[in-house]
Amino acid sequence: PYRNFNTWMGDPPRTLLARAIVNEVLANDLPAHVRDTGAYLLSHLQPMSVRYHRIVSNVRGCGTFIAFDCPSPEMRAELLNLMRLEGVNMGGSGETAVRFRPMLTLTKTHVNVFLTRFESVLNKLYRKHWPQ
Helix, strand or coil: CCCCCCCCCCCHHHHHHHHHHHHHHHHCCHHHHHHHHHHHHHHHHHHHHHHCCCCCEEEEEECCEEEEECCCHHHHHHHHHHHHHCCCCCEEECCCEEEECCCCCCCHHHHHHHHHHHHHHHHHHHHHHCCC
């Protein structure tokens, strides 16, 4: 019997689905959208890495595939947990990196919501670990 799915996703229904996805990406110029939104996010994260340098360093990325480093695996785990409590799902990569892999339709409005929550979490971490 014919298998509906294979490892390489080369069966006819999957190739039709892949073509529809590519057509949608191109019709909505999502590569340009991702480039612009990513530049907007980076332009805000880089100054935050100066202000919150004890937690955020080495901000880098292309488009909306962005990452930064935390000083330790424990700090990263605490940051990610607090972000999840704020409703933001972010992932770790390697031992200390935090990465963004958002949907292609991420907007500047979404980024602004994220930045507000991210700065709130950074402030909580600073108050906890470096009280004045």
